Amino acid sequence: MSNIAKTYEPQQFEKEIYAAWERDKNFHTTAEASGEPYCIVIPPPNVTGQLNMGHALDETLQDILIRYHRMKGDNTLWMPGTDHAGIATQARVEEQLRGEGTNRYELGREKFLERVWQWKEKFGNRISYQLRTLGSSCDWERERFTMDKGCSAAVRKVFVQLYNEGLIYRGRRITNWCPSCNTALSDIEVEHETEQGHLWHLRYPFADGSGYVEVATTRPETMLGDTGVAVHPDDERYKNLVGKTLILPLVNREIPLFADSYVDKNFGTGAVKVTPAHDPNDFEMGLRHNLEQVKVINNDGTMIDAGKYTGLDRYACREQIVKDLEEGGFLVKIENHEHAVGHCHRCHTTIEPLISKQWFVKMETLAEPAIEAVKSGELQFVPERFTKTYINWLENIRDWCISRQLWWGHQIPAWYCDDCGEMTVSETDIDECPHCHGKNLHREEDVLDTWFSSALWPFSTMGWPNDTPELKKFYPTSVLVTGYDIIFFWVVRMVMMGLKFRGEVPFKYVFIHGLVRDKFGRKMSKSLGNGVDPVEIINKYGADSLRFMLVTGNTPGNDLRFFDERVESARNFANKIWNASRFLLMNLEGFDKNFKPTREDLEFADEWILHELAKTIDAVTKNLERFELGEAARLIYEFIWLEFCDYYIELTKTRLYGSDARAKSTALFVLEKVLECTLRLLHPFMPFLTEIIRQKLPNAQGSIMLAPYPTRDELKDLLSDADNIDEFANVILNTVRTIRNLKSELGIDSRKKSAVVLKVTNANYKKFLAENVSYVTDLAFAEPITFADEKPAHAMSGVVDGLEIYLPLEGLIDVEKEIARLTKELEKLRKGAASTAGKLKNERFLSKAPAEVVQSERDKLAAAEEKISSLEQRIKQLENL
RNA sequence: GGGGUUGUAGCUCAGAUGGUUAGAGUGCCUCGUUGACAUCGAGGAGGUCACAGAUUCGAGUUCUGUCAGCCCCACCA
Numbered sequence: 001m002s003n004i005a006k007t008y009e010p011q012q013f014e015k016e017i018y019a020a021w022e023r024d025k026n027f028h029t030t031a032e033a034s035g036e037p038y039c040i041v042i043p044p045p046n047v048t049g050q051l052n053m054g055h056a057l058d059e060t061l062q063d064i065l066i067r068y069h070r071m072k073g074d075n076t077l078w079m080p081g082t083d084h085a086g087i088a089t090q091a092r093v094e095e096q097l098r099g100e101g102t103n104r105y106e107l108g109r110e111k112f113l114e115r116v117w118q119w120k121e122k123f124g125n126r127i128s129y130q131l132r133t134l135g136s137s138c139d140w141e142r143e144r145f146t147m148d149k150g151c152s153a154a155v156r157k158v159f160v161q162l163y164n165e166g167l168i169y170r171g172r173r174i175t176n177w178c179p180s181c182n183t184a185l186s187d188i189e190v191e192h193e194t195e196q197g198h199l200w201h202l203r204y205p206f207a208d209g210s211g212y213v214e215v216a217t218t219r220p221e222t223m224l225g226d227t228g229v230a231v232h233p234d235d236e237r238y239k240n241l242v243g244k245t246l247i248l249p250l251v252n253r254e255i256p257l258f259a260d261s262y263v264d265k266n267f268g269t270g271a272v273k274v275t276p277a278h279d280p281n282d283f284e285m286g287l288r289h290n291l292e293q294v295k296v297i298n299n300d301g302t303m304i305d306a307g308k309y310t311g312l313d314r315y316a317c318r319e320q321i322v323k324d325l326e327e328g329g330f331l332v333k334i335e336n337h338e339h340a341v342g343h344c345h346r347c348h349t350t351i352e353p354l355i356s357k358q359w360f361v362k363m364e365t366l367a368e369p370a371i372e373a374v375k376s377g378e379l380q381f382v383p384e385r386f387t388k389t390y391i392n393w394l395e396n397i398r399d400w401c402i403s404r405q406l407w408w409g410h411q412i413p414a415w416y417c418d419d420c421g422e423m424t425v426s427e428t429d430i431d432e433c434p435h436c437h438g439k440n441l442h443r444e445e446d447v448l449d450t451w452f453s454s455a456l457w458p459f460s461t462m463g464w465p466n467d468t469p470e471l472k473k474f475y476p477t478s479v480l481v482t483g484y485d486i487i488f489f490w491v492v493r494m495v496m497m498g499l500k501f502r503g504e505v506p507f508k509y510v511f512i513h514g515l516v517r518d519k520f521g522r523k524m525s526k527s528l529g530n531g532v533d534p535v536e537i538i539n540k541y542g543a544d545s546l547r548f549m550l551v552t553g554n555t556p557g558n559d560l561r562f563f564d565e566r567v568e569s570a571r572n573f574a575n576k577i578w579n580a581s582r583f584l585l586m587n588l589e590g591f592d593k594n595f596k597p598t599r600e601d602l603e604f605a606d607e608w609i610l611h612e613l614a615k616t617i618d619a620v621t622k623n624l625e626r627f628e629l630g631e632a633a634r635l636i637y638e639f640i641w642l643e644f645c646d647y648y649i650e651l652t653k654t655r656l657y658g659s660d661a662r663a664k665s666t667a668l669f670v671l672e673k674v675l676e677c678t679l680r681l682l683h684p685f686m687p688f689l690t691e692i693i694r695q696k697l698p699n700a701q702g703s704i705m706l707a708p709y710p711t712r713d714e715l716k717d718l719l720s721d722a723d724n725i726d727e728f729a730n731v732i733l734n735t736v737r738t739i740r741n742l743k744s745e746l747g748i749d750s751r752k753k754s755a756v757v758l759k760v761t762n763a764n765y766k767k768f769l770a771e772n773v774s775y776v777t778d779l780a781f782a783e784p785i786t787f788a789d790e791k792p793a794h795a796m797s798g799v800v801d802g803l804e805i806y807l808p809l810e811g812l813i814d815v816e817k818e819i820a821r822l823t824k825e826l827e828k829l830r831k832g833a834a835s836t837a838g839k840l841k842n843e844r845f846l847s848k849a850p851a852e853v854v855q856s857e858r859d860k861l862a863a864a865e866e867k868i869s870s871l872e873q874r875i876k877q878l879e880n881l
Numbered sequence: 882g883g884g885g886u887u888g889u890a891g892c893u894c895a896g897a898u899g900g901u902u903a904g905a906g907u908g909c910c911u912c913g914u915u916g917a918c919a920u921c922g923a924g925g926a927g928g929u930c931a932c933a934g935a936u937u938c939g940a941g942u943u944c945u946g947u948c949a950g951c952c953c954c955a956c957c958a
Contacts, residue, residue, distance in 0.1 A: 006918080008918095216958065262956085263957085272957090274958090281957080339958090385886080388885075389884080389954085392953095519893085553894050553906075554894075563892095566906075569906055572920045576917090576920080578920095587917090631895075638905085645917085744911080744923065747911085749923090750912075750923040750924075751922085828902070844937095848939090853900055864901095864902095
């Protein structure tokens with residue numbers, strides 16, 4: 001049993017343990033299993049590539065909650081799966097094809113899709129593998145994919161119903177178009193960035209030769225598509241000119257000068273050139289004033305139907321146009337101008353607003369209940385501040401463009417009849433037009449926005465539209481864990497669809513985390529090359545270390561920085577646990593595993609550590625329930641390292657190495673009890689390490705992940721009901737610390753034994769210290785310790801509440817230095833006492849503060865005064881030497 | 882133009898419900914090789930909690946404003 005390696009080597013056991021868990025079906029549950037339902041559906045990673053650090057954080061938080069609830073006895077389900085990520089995945093495969101010197105059009109839709117499915121197999125499997133490496137306890141038997149049969153059926157059902165209810169419509173609209181991805185995008189897929197641009201002032205002459213109007217534009221190339229110039233109706237400068245006709249320079253088209261209140265009188269010249277085909281606002285104005293839509297920019301970003309400019313790229317055209325305008329005398333001036341430009345959030349190409357026929361979801365009626373759900377508290381964000389972001393967005397929502405000119409995705413179930421021209425939307429494939437019974441049908445080529453299927457994820461994964469036991473048991477799910485960056489993309493849409501199709505929110509809590517950044521605080525990205533592969537970190541430090549690092553030192557909703565040093569620190573913690581366990585296992589050898597001590601067998605140190613353990617269990621549980629996972633982890637860390645290892649283990653050594661068998665058995669019993677309990681407490685955070693160690697403990701059976709989460713109650717037979725455990729422990733610990741300090745000041749090796757004299761002033765501590773003085777000896781290497789009422793003449797001294805401590809060092813101390821040291825300490829004490837005394841002199845404090853606060857201030861002052869006077873005496877004594 | 886968020890030790894961050902002399906990790910300095918652990922142990926230095934007001938007996942914590950950084954939303958050409 002003691003043939004346990006000297007250092008923690010996670011590579012030796014993590015994979016094996018995970019395989020065993022999976023083999024034993026420890027992750028699996030059914031709707032029929034007992035316990036309160038607790039369910040999380042995974043935010044499905046994209047099959048575009050591999051898991052990144054952001055996923056690692058997301059999965060770790062989920063796994064902690066899942067493992068905690070599973071141990072608590074809940075019927076716990078973690079539903080895994082992946083997302084087809086339409087635009088992103090298609091782009092990756094197209095990139096691959098480009099490398100092979102071909103493209104999707106050459107391949108054709110069917111062959112191309114085969115290629116994407118191959119890609120999906122490869123990367124989907126890699127993601128599952130990576131999730132396993134992390135220790136994620138997903139129910140793999142239920143793994144889903146947004147384009148699998150069930151999810152696709154759900155998509156169809158939802159689409160058709162929304163269409164039939166008039167909530168999905170097809171329309172010719174101006175939409176965001178990415179010339180590189182060659183598809184329409186929704187508004188939130190456009191990222192606006194401030195760019196330094198120019199404002200070109202142009203001169204448009206009147207047809208009658210009576211002068212000109214000056215317009216300002218940031219996009220001169222669009223002037224080729226201008227079909228009007230607008231001014232504000234109240235603008236005095238133009239009042240008499242409205243209705244006149246202008247000649248569009250270079251094109252020589254006649255266009256009207258008209259009035260529209262959209263125009264801002266104070267911007268530029270107060271006159272706007274209007275290009276209905278290439279600007280959303282102009283599009284609206286064009287509709288209001290019946291303007292022609294002249295399309296001059298093509299889907300690929302080149303000019304079309306633009307005379308000599310035809311075929312030029314939009315930016316090359318801009319240059320040429322400006323040159324030509326200048327030559328023609330139409331350019332007035334060029335100003336620098338900062339403005340926001342939209343970019344495709346996938347490929348970062350500048351967006352081109354274009355008119356095309358697209359499919360939209362009407363959002364307003366879907367948004368209302370989603371707002372209500374948050375306001376009523378049915379749905380809660382953690383941290384709460386994201387509620388505001390969510391509501392604000394929903395209240396200003398616009399229709400959602402859901403069609404994409406891609407091949408990879410859910411093809412829209414609409415058919416056009418070439419005979420009668422009617423369109424039919426159908427849940428099942430059709431080969432005959434229901435209107436004219438014609439057979440010449442062709443299906444809508446567009447696919448749906450990826451997020452359309454993701455929006456159904458919480459119920460499509462549970463078998464909807466069938467009425468399954470899973471839906472009954474686990475919907476609504478307990479919590480959604482995700483980053484703040486996809487609240488709009490995903491969270492709101494799930495809520496809307498959940499409410500619409502299930503009549504209930506899809507989850508009760510939305511637990512939001514931040515982004516994982518690099519050590520300089522930059523976003524991890526492919527272009528910066530600063531991404532860190534979680535699997536590499538796991539190979540080096542172990543999954544437990546990575547998990548622990550990710551969950552500590554951050555609070556819900558905030559970003560965190562990734563450092564190797566922080567993983568190292570977590571690994572060191574794992575090593576500490578490893579060695580503490582090794583210590584116990586070595587000592588356990590050959591001992592009676594069934595021994596149970598009586599209450600009388602327990603000594604103070606035992607009572608203290610059990611008391612601390614119970615406090616830690618309470619605090620950890622409370623923080624887990626509040627989603628304060630980092631705080632919970634920190635509490636366990638402190639308990640294990642500072643209390644259990646640094647103090648308690650040291651205090652058991654006398655008994656373990658002594659000859660009293662009963663005392664040794666008692667110490668071993670408590671050591672094992674505390675360690676075993678702590679392992680269970682820690683298991684959600686560090687699943688592998690806790691499993692392997694616990695399996696080596698004699699009294700633990702079965703997998704730790706199925707063992708109960710520790711409670712104070714399970715310790716009740718061992719817990720002391722004394723209420724002064726903390727106080728007495730402090731007496732010991734403060735005394736130890738003071739002695740160590742004194743030794744260090746003197747340059748004495750901390751492990752070298754030194755004589756110590758204690759003058760105990762607090763009567764309550766006298767008996768306690770006399771009985772437990774060996775703790776001071778053991779922890780501070782203080783021996784012999786004698787109790788005295790007199791102070792030794794030559795000695796270093798220290799004062800703690802209730803006693804004075806002396807290191808007698810005949811002739812060894814430097815009196816001057818000692819006086820200086822004590823004086824410094826005295827100053828500190830006086831400062832504290834003065835502020836306390838000040839408070840106690842304040843009438844208003846005495847009358848208004850709660851009694852217990854006042855009392856504690858009094859006690860504090862008394863203790864401080866006692867210390868001060870004894871220090872003062874000590875200093876005086878030294879000065880008289 | 883709105884909204885959010887951050888500002889605490891050299892660095893990275895904790896500090897529900899206001900109540901000792903503000904903490905951790907890491908880095909730094911001194912010391913330590915025999916029995917769990919150098920992936921360690923002991924000790925130490927280091928902070929007027931961004932700034933200014935307000936509320937309060939009492940503010941890192943609540944409120945207002947200022948400054949600085951980051952982020953999101955938004956149709957001013």
